[in-house]
Amino acid sequence: MAQTPTTFEVDGTAICTRRMNAGMDVQQLADQVGITDSYLRKLERGDRTRMTPGPYQALRAALNADENELLRAPHPNPPERK
Numbered sequence: 001m002a003q004t005p006t007t008f009e010v011d012g013t014a015i016c017t018r019r020m021n022a023g024m025d026v027q028q029l030a031d032q033v034g035i036t037d038s039y040l041r042k043l044e045r046g047d048r049t050r051m052t053p054g055p056y057q058a059l060r061a062a063l064n065a066d067e068n069e070l071l072r073a074p075h076p077n078p079p080e081r082k
Helices: 012-021 026-033 037-045 053-063
Strands: none
Touching (some): 012 037, 012 053, 026 053
């Protein structure tokens, strides 16, 4: 059984693009999701990249986004550890 992650690493550019395409300003989306407009701006700028499951699910629902659409793409080749 798959376990829900404790946080989701989000793509701020994808969030901003979806928000603008939906015709919402930052305050409208933040209110709908239940987060502050300051936090949403930080997510969109990439200053913050992690969200807990509840707000992330609310963000996905508000933007009508699929399961992975707002997540950061994994790094294709992580740096090797020495």
